[in-house]
Amino acid sequence: MTMPTDEYDGYTNLAFTTKNNRTIVDEMYYEGQARVSARMPLNNEDTLCYFLIAMGGGLTEGETYMTKIKLDPNSRVILSTQAPTYIFKCENHHTTTQYTDIKLAKNSILEYVPDDVIPYRDAKYDQVNTVHMAKGSTLIYTDGVTAGWSPDGKLFQYTDVHMRLQIYYDGSLVYNDNLILDPQMYELADLGLFESSENYTSLVAVDERIDEDFVHAMQQAMQDKVHMNMGVSKLEGPALVMRVLGPDLNHNKEAILYGVNYLRDKLLASPRLELRKDATTFQNNYLM
16 A cells, blocks of 8 residues: 555645534544644634644645545534745755645535745745535635745745635535746736735635625625725635735734634634734734
């Protein structure tokens, strides 16, 4: 039998089911440079929560990671990362790759809220995420990428970043995002791209209750609260996407978490999400 580490440098397989009306871990397996935290206790709720961890603090050149997540009917879980996903320099032009495969059964709920991707100078990164949802399941998904890190402090010094996300609901494709960032070819800070911003973050939600009226209400709530370059749009099917262009990782995170918490309140009747990570107090008016 071929073990996952023969193909991947880091492999994670997580499966959740229910027992006595509570979500429990059905399978937790990881190999190589991938780890999963112990259960993370939350301040305001008893929802099962885990952090995905990359050993070594980030992903190195040429590595390939696979993460598989499966939720059985009626199960619910929150998954995040311990820290941003750092993509270290790829001086030999070998791409670092992350695959994520998610399957949600009927009436399951997944909140997948990882920290942003931070590509280092010369980094090459390819991310391929696929979600298959049964009718009646719920997904709250966030993703983001920064302007990167370089020893000289200059922005967009990575080689290229390619981030793909496909979401299928009840067998139909409801979201197909294909983000290609190539600072070698384009000035990413220009108008029509990052528009002088340094961070791009998105939030996607899929739930049967999301319709035009729901989206209009969320648009108004976000406009009243988030004073950044932001938009909320209806997708095909019962889904929406919120996108934010902002000045830095922390401001974007605050804006996206405001959207997450709006969805948690309206769709899940859940309190504000508290992942017990370090928070930054802002002294400006990006969030009012």
